[in-house]
Amino acid sequence: MDIRELIGKKMLYFDGGLGSLLQAQGLQPGEEPERWNLEHPDIIENVHFSYYQVGCHIVTTDSLGCNELNFPDEGAYSVESIAKAAVDNARRARARADELDGGAEPRFIAFSIGSLGRLLKPLGTMPFEEAYNVFARTVRAATAAGADILLFETINDLYEVKAAVLAAKENSELPVFVTMTYDAGGRLMTGGDVPGEAALLEGLGVDAFGLNCGLGPAQMKPIALNMLEYASKPVIVNPNAGLPTTVNGRTVYSVGPEEFAEVMEEMVKAGVWIAGGCCGTTPAHMAAMIERCKNISHVPLTKKNRSLVCGTSKTVEIGPEPVIIGERINPTGKKKFKEALRNHDIEYIVREGIKQQDSGAHVLDVNVGLPEIDETQMMADVVYELQSVIGLPLQIDTTNPKTMEKALRLYNGKALINSVNGKQSVMAQIFPLVKKYGGVVLALCLD
């Protein structure tokens, strides 16, 4: 069964933590848990089975770090062999659970894919397309291994998530789930926020998204409630068993199953459709949560119809208040700007952007079209440089579909798209790009 037929209609439960259960069975600090899929398959299978047994619908494979940066060797511990073993372990657990109850509940295997642990350019050193390639290999391995869902989790940067989701969409037909990790103030490490996650991920067409790790249920609750204001897709909440403390050199999570379940019940009542746990949570936590949520009448999923655009750290909603769009990055009628374009003077262009940001613009238009320059390359360069210093959303302004696609692909966030008119040929070129990359369309009424 395809889980897309169930999400938002049936309450679904993720499993809980894996790492602390493995540590209890001898996993050493610093040891890569993904290796245990091959070295201790029975232990991994038993952990998965214990989650299926208490009523979890989705178990998460032991593959968070299964990528070619962590596993560069092509031998026994290649990305592909780990992926295969990880899915096989979950599959055996599922067969056992199905045999016990005749498959009374639907059971799925989510292939866990975590952060690459490196910041993308321009904040860090890894190029966007390189991150894409690393994710793409893991995606292909997970798909070939027979996973049911691609789950990107514990990622705390919107740009990395965009590379991951594009890699998933372009290399697999599997459903895509994403959970991101916030601080207690509701911010991602690189400045993104809840509406930004909703805007970006719905724009990219993921099937369900939300939050995991970093916080306990009580700290995560206000962030989850905020997410429910923006998300039209089912929201996932997988908190830790509280905040970690260190006792005798061991990491301990203090929130017990009943306390965990109580807060989870409140979030499910508020509209969360997919719930589970992360670090420190156990089958007992999941059992308590599932028991408590048994008789909730769920809030139906509704379309929020909010027009959101986001940049690297700022989300703007179009509708409630006037939105001011700075139009200084546009050669029309500007001699100096045209000269800057001809001389590839990006610094001048970025300064124009900063000036407008300082003057209170909410969104910046970016138009670099001049007949005598390579518009696509210039657009790529300008978007990249602007986004390295400016958090505001950008409005990609071009009549060239090739330029538009390049800009939308490397854009960090969900852009405003300027523009389409009612011409069939224009709509036919631009709308598929909007569907693929997300975006809010600004339409011109010319005639």
Ligand SMILES: [Zn+2]
């Ligand atoms: Zn966690």
